[in-house]
Every structure is written in C-alpha cells, then in structure tokens.
Amino acid sequence: MSQPPITPGLDPLTAFDPPARATLAAVADHLIPAAHGMPSAADVVGDARLRFVLLARPDLLEPLRAALRPGVGDDAATRLAALEGDEPESLAALLQAVVFGYYTDKGVRDLLGYPGQEAKQLYSWKVPDFIEEGLTDQVLARGPVWRDPATGRRAERP
Amino acid sequence: MAQEPADVLIVGAGASGGVVALRLAQAGFRVVCLEQGDWHDRADYRGPELDWELTMRKQWSTSPTVRGLPEDYPLDETNADVSPLMFNAVGGSMLIFAGAWPRMLPSDFRVRSLDGIADDWPLTYEELLPYYERSDRDFGVSGMGGDPAYPPGGEDPPLPPLPIGRGGLKVARAHTRLGWHWWPEPNSILSAPYDGRRACVQRGTCQQGCNEGAKASTDLTHWPKATALGARLVTGARVRRLETDAAGLATGATWLDHEGAEHFEPARVVVVAANAIGSARLLLLSAGPGHPDGLANSSGLVGKRLMMHPFANVGGLFDEDLESWQGQFGCSIESFEFYETDERRGFVRGAKWGLAPTFGPINAALPSRAGTQVWGPDHHLHVRAHLGRGANWGLFGEDLPDETNRVTLSSTLTDSSGIPAPEVHYRVSENSRRLLDFHIERASESLVEAGAYKVEVDRLMRYSGWHLLGTARMGEDPETSVLDRWHRTHDVPNLYVVDGSSFVTSAGVNPTSSICALALRAADHMVETRFEQQVPA
Numbered sequence: 176m177s178q179p180p181i182t183p184g185l186d187p188l189t190a191f192d193p194p195a196r197a198t199l200a201a202v203a204d205h206l207i208p209a210a211h212g213m214p215s216a217a218d219v220v221g222d223a224r225l226r227f228v229l230l231a232r233p234d235l236l237e238p239l240r241a242a243l244r245p246g247v248g249d250d251a252a253t254r255l256a257a258l259e260g261d262e263p264e265s266l267a268a269l270l271q272a273v274v275f276g277y278y279t280d281k282g283v284r285d286l287l288g289y290p291g292q293e294a295k296q297l298y299s300w301k302v303p304d305f306i307e308e309g310l311t312d313q314v315l316a317r318g319p320v321w322r323d324p325a326t327g328r329r330a331e332r333p
Numbered sequence: 334m335a336q337e338p339a340d341v342l343i344v345g346a347g348a349s350g351g352v353v354a355l356r357l358a359q360a361g362f363r364v365v366c367l368e369q370g371d372w373h374d375r376a377d378y379r380g381p382e383l384d385w386e387l388t389m390r391k392q393w394s395t396s397p398t399v400r401g402l403p404e405d406y407p408l409d410e411t412n413a414d415v416s417p418l419m420f421n422a423v424g425g426s427m428l429i430f431a432g433a434w435p436r437m438l439p440s441d442f443r444v445r446s447l448d449g450i451a452d453d454w455p456l457t458y459e460e461l462l463p464y465y466e467r468s469d470r471d472f473g474v475s476g477m478g479g480d481p482a483y484p485p486g487g488e489d490p491p492l493p494p495l496p497i498g499r500g501g502l503k504v505a506r507a508h509t510r511l512g513w514h515w516w517p518e519p520n521s522i523l524s525a526p527y528d529g530r531r532a533c534v535q536r537g538t539c540q541q542g543c544n545e546g547a548k549a550s551t552d553l554t555h556w557p558k559a560t561a562l563g564a565r566l567v568t569g570a571r572v573r574r575l576e577t578d579a580a581g582l583a584t585g586a587t588w589l590d591h592e593g594a595e596h597f598e599p600a601r602v603v604v605v606a607a608n609a610i611g612s613a614r615l616l617l618l619s620a621g622p623g624h625p626d627g628l629a630n631s632s633g634l635v636g637k638r639l640m641m642h643p644f645a646n647v648g649g650l651f652d653e654d655l656e657s658w659q660g661q662f663g664c665s666i667e668s669f670e671f672y673e674t675d676e677r678r679g680f681v682r683g684a685k686w687g688l689a690p691t692f693g694p695i696n697a698a699l700p701s702r703a704g705t706q707v708w709g710p711d712h713h714l715h716v717r718a719h720l721g722r723g724a725n726w727g728l729f730g731e732d733l734p735d736e737t738n739r740v741t742l743s744s745t746l747t748d749s750s751g752i753p754a755p756e757v758h759y760r761v762s763e764n765s766r767r768l769l770d771f772h773i774e775r776a777s778e779s780l781v782e783a784g785a786y787k788v789e790v791d792r793l794m795r796y797s798g799w800h801l802l803g804t805a806r807m808g809e810d811p812e813t814s815v816l817d818r819w820h821r822t823h824d825v826p827n828l829y830v831v832d833g834s835s836f837v838t839s840a841g842v843n844p845t846s847s848i849c850a851l852a853l854r855a856a857d858h859m860v861e862t863r864f865e866q867q868v869p870a
Contacts, residue, residue: 227383292658299532310506
C-alpha cells in the first residue's frame with residue numbers, strides 16, 4: 176500500500192497515513208522510551224510536534240516517508256538496522272524527526288531544566304572572578320609565551 | 334552613452350570587501366560592489382526561536398552544500414577530507430562565524446626562517462600591528478590587553494572581555510595549577526554598547542546570526558557607513574568572469590542578476606574579495622586568450638595551497654551544571670601553551686585552543702561534534718549528562734601549504750546559473766595528524782585537571798572548514814606567488830585580491846582579524862598610491 180501523496184501547501188501530516196504514524200510511534204518509543212522520570216517520545220511526538228518539525232524542516236518530509244514505508248523490518252529495531260545499512264539519509268531523517276519533536280516539547284524541556292537560549296544582561300563594569308582570584312596575574316608571572324623571530328626562542332621578559 | 338567606470342569595483346561584500354569599501358569610500362573613491370547574496374534582517378535569525386537547533390542543521394548550516402540556498406554555489410567535495418564552510422550575503426561568512434578574534438603571532442610570519450618549512454610572509458607582525466589596532470576599533474573587539482602570548486605594547490582592545498563562564502573559570506584554574514598559558518579570548522562581540530550597536534546577551538547562537546547585532550559583521554559595521562559615503566552595493570549579482578583589455582588590464586566584471594540577465598560593470602580597478610575558494614574560482618573562470626590558465630595565474634598557483642585548519646574538538650563532561658549552552662560562541666578562553674614549534678613532539682608548528690559552549694538538548698542527543706548517540710532507557714541519562722555540563726576545547730592546527738590541496742573548476746557540477754562549481758581537493762597531512770594527536774592529548778589533560786570525569790574527542794571534524802586560506806598567496810617573486818605584498822596581482826596591475834586567499838601560511842589561529850587587518854592595509858596602500866595606479870585607457 177502506498178502512502179498519500181505530498182501536496183505542497185497542505186498540512187505536512189497529510190503525507191502520512193495511519194500505519195506510517197503507528198510505525199513512527201513504535202520507533203519513537205524504541206529510541207526514547209519512558210524512563211528515569213522522562214516520558215516516551217511516542218507520547219510526546221504527536222500531531223503538533225511532528226507538524227512543527229516538518230514545517231521548520233520541510234526537507235525531512237520525503238526521507239521520513241521513505242523511512243516509515245511498509246516492509247522495512249518487522250519491528251522498530253530491525254527497521255532502524257535496515258535503514259542504517261542501506262539508507263543513511265532516511266535513517267537520519269527518522270532520528271531527527273523523533274529527536275526534534277521530543278526536545279522542542281515544553282514539558283520535556285521543563286523536566287530537563289532547559290529554558291531555551293536566553294538573553295542575559297552583561298555587567299562588563301564588574302571585575303571578573305578570574306581577576307579577583309589572581310588567575311591572570313599568575314599567567315603573567317610565568318612570563319612571555321611567544322617565540323621571538325629574532326632569536327627563534329621563547330621571548331625574554333622585557 | 335557608455336557607463337562611467339567605477340574607480341574601484343569590489344567582488345564580494347563580506348569581511349574584506351566591506352573593509353576595503355569603507356576605507357576607499359572615506360578617501361573619496363567611487364566604489365561599486367557586486368554581491369551574489371542579499372541583506373539579512375537580524376530579526377529573522379533563529380537563535381531565540383524553538384526551531385534554532387533544527388534550522389542550524391539545514392537552512393542555517395554553515396555549509397553551502399547542506400544549505401543549498403539559491404545564492405549559494407555548490408562545491409564538489411568528493412576529494413576533500415574537510416568541508417569548506419561559508420555564507421553568501423552582505424557581511425559574508427561573518428554572519429555565521431563565531432566571532433573569535435585572535436591575531437597571528439610574530440613567528441607565524443617567519444615559518445621558513447624559523448622552522449625550515451613552507452615560506453615566510455613578505456611582511457612582519459610589527460608591520461601589521463597598527464592595522465590590527467585600527468580594525469579592532471572599527472569592528473568593536475572585547476578582550477583584555479597584556480596577553481603574554483603576544484609581544485608587549487600596543488593598544489588594548491576597545492572593550493573589556495566577555496564573561497568566561499563557569500566552564501571557562503574551571504579550566505582557567507586548571508591551567509593555573511598546570512602552569513599552562515590561558516587568557517580571555519578576544520572576540521569581535523560587544524561586551525558593552527558600542528558605535529550604535531547593542532551588547533552581547535550570551536545567547537550562544539552566534540553561528541546562526543546574532544539577533545542583537547553585538548557580533549561584528551560588515552553588514553553592521555562597514556557597509557552602512559560605506560553606502561552613506563556613496564559606495565554602491567548591488568546585491569543578487571553573481572559575477573561570471575572578470576574582463577581584461579588588450580593591454581592586459583582589468584576592465585570590469587560580467588555578472589548575472591536573479592533573472593539570469595547579463596550585465597557588465599566597468600571599473601578602473603578591480604578588487605576580488607570572494608573568499609579563498611570563490612576568488613580562486615573567479616580567477617580561473619576568467620581565463621582568456623592571453624591567460625589560458627586563468628587570470629593572474631602565470632605562476633600556476635591560483636587555486637593551489639588551499640589551507641583550512643584541520644580542527645579537533647575535545648569535550649569534557651562535568652558533574653555539575655555549567656549552563657554551558659549559554660555564552661559567546663566565540664570563545665571564552667584561549668590557550669597558546671603549545672602553539673610554537675617543539676621538534677621533540679614529532680611535528681612542526683602548533684595549534685591555538687579556544688573554549689566554546691555546547692549547544693542545547695538536540696545536540697546532546699544528536700551530537701554534531703564529539704560524542705555518541707545513545708538510545709533506549711539510557712538515552713535520558715546520556716542527555717542529562719551532556720546538557721549544560723560540558724566544556725569544549727576547539728583545536729585549530731596550523732595547516733602547512735601543499736600545492737596538491739587546491740581549488741579547480743568542476744567539469745560536471747555547476748551553480749544555478751550554469752557556471753562551473755569549484756572542485757575542492759584537500760587532504761590532511763601527516764604533520765597535521767601528528768599535531769592534532771599531540772594537542773588532543775594535552776587538551777584532554779587540561780579538561781581532566783579541570784575536573785572532567787569523561788573526555789570525548791572528535792579527531793578531525795568534517796564540517797570544520799571555516800577558515801579558507803592560501804589560494805593566491807602573497808610574495809615578492811612573481812614566479813612563486815600570485816600577489817605582491819600589497820595584494821596586487823603580479824600579472825594584472827589593476828587587479829587586487831584582499832581575502833584569505835593571500836595567506837602565505839595559515840598560522841594556527843582564527844583568521845578573520847588578520848584578513849581584515851590585511852585588507853585595511855591593502856586599502857590604505859591603494860589610497861596612498863592612487864595617482865600612480867595604472868588603469869585602462
């Protein structure tokens with residue numbers, strides 16, 4: 176059975192039929208199962224996350240469809256092994272779809288304590304810790320590091 | 334009516350093109366620049382967005398081959414150990430560079446004299462020093478004077494250093510215990526507001542464009558000033574070839590617009606500033622009856638001696654949270670402890686180390702640098718161990734020139750305009766491999782001393798060709814060099830190449846500060862000799 180066609184401009188999820196989505200869920204759970212207080216990727220990477228990933232990275236759509244097509248291995252593990260050997264691009268798209276979907280989920284990021292890349296105020300007038308601790312003074316106390324072309328040796332202290 | 338020629342036509346609006354354009358515009362030259370990319374609005378950069386780590390691997394990849402944007406040209410990398418990286422836009426590859434801004438060292442200009450290998454430069458560190466200082470002021474550099482890796486004297490950077498972060502402090506303390514050099518890295522990233530630009534916010538997304546405008550790039554620092562002085566910048570202009578007259582002088586450039594229509598831009602002087610791959614490609618594309626092997630190529634060296642700094646990443650994992658996804662990227666600290674030649678090590682020259690942040694959770698799961706992928710229940714332990722708990726030493730090894738490492742024109746691959754793409758031939762030398770092995774061992778010791786419980790190594794990163802150098806080297810002898818000491822081609826007296834192509838040797842440091850200082854020096858010389866400059870009749 177072939178998957179639905181890709182129609183530019185349409186919701187990218189329409190390119191995946193229910194068996195393909197079930198396969199994706201099985202692979203997601205195999206790669207990132209619920210453990211150590213974290214949820215399974217199968218539960219996290221639903222419509223919203225997959226749509227987000229494919230809208231941000233439309234180049235993944237075609238190789239992801241290839242990775243999820245019927246007849247590639249009997250289960251998630253054999254599917255991944257088959258793709259690794261024969262279709263590294265399809266495998267890369269599958270791993271990225273799962274990982275991108277999982278780690279752009281707010282709940283997952285909250286559990287990890289990762290707030291995203293934040294803007295922080297700089298206080299450039301403050302004396303840095305490394306100066307307070309005298310760390311650069313100790314570097315200076317050891318003398319020059321550069322090689323003097325005139326002598327070919329490490330430079331002498333001025 | 335024939336179009337009035339520009340005083341100077343510049344090909345490429347990146348780092349060196351921007352520097353030359355501003356200096357010449359300030360001196361009253363009528364400047365025109367052709368740039369195949371466009372302006373970018375920094376509000377569009379993805380750093381603060383949820384898709385940052387998704388788009389950095391495609392639309393905002395540093396590799397034109399991965400990105401594949403219409404303004405990019407493809408590269409045939411079949412015979413290359415390292416992928417060249419670049420960006421085509423106003424501001425050029427500075428939009429995606431890290432911002433690290435170290436200078437070359439005095440010994441870098443005297444490799445032949447000191448180590449009996451490669452070549453000496455036709456200028457010295459002391460000659461370039463005033464241009465480094467002017468360039469630092471123009472771009473807005475943050476750093477700390479007095480670094481004992483350099484000769485004493487000269488101006489301090491105009492702004493204080495950026496924070497070194499928790500990871501940088503741990504490693505600095507470790508180097509103090511080891512007795513090894515370290516110093517806060519100079520970065521062309523603002524630690525305080527400067528010249529109408531905002532200060533860095535430590536977002537750590539410098540290589541996908543700086544939303545604050547704190548990281549220097551010539552679209553912010555030079556082009557607005559140059560165009561205000563009358564320089565004309567044409568974007569979406571892909572140069573196909575440089576033209577010459579019967580006397581062998583450059584007369585201008587033939588270029589294609591977005592629709593594929595052909596134009597000719599006449600000029601009295603032509604300056605090529607399209608990076609060491611793009612510039613070599615253009616000179617080779619400009620072959621003609623009087624110069625069948627390419628323009629300015631009587632030496633046969635155009636495209637040869639490509640250097641890209643073989644790069645290793647050594648990452649340490651720590652028990653505590655270092656919040657290492659934040660901070661300039663750029664570097665926090667540097668080390669030159671093992672930069673200079675020590676023949677007992679079994680190789681010549683050395684490497685500069687720079688300590689960098691470690692990205693977010695997606696990179697922890699799918700590492701683009703050192704590290705592995707872990708699946709199943711332990712995946713969560715793996716990500717927690719990496720996210721925010723790493724410190725990465727990036728090791729830039731000096732790349733010795735080798736004529737077999739070169740850029741040629743592909744016979745099979747073209748860009749979207751049908752122009753032959755560059756074919757890159759690049760193999761990492763035995764000296765470089767030994768150099769990296771030694772430095773990886775020392776950098777691992779550094780991180781272990783700092784408290785890392787595990788060290789992960791990427792011995793030669795494929796996507797690390799940020800530094801494109803050497804394909805039209807400077808020199809005094811026209812038989813063994815393409816450019817003279819002022820960046821003028823030996824063969825064509827009104828043709829200059831001002832980007833990293835001019836490098837005689839690569840040094841072992843990030844090259845953009847040197848590229849910009851050299852371009853400023855070349856532009857100063859053009860101004861000083863304007864009345865002796867030979868131009869077409």
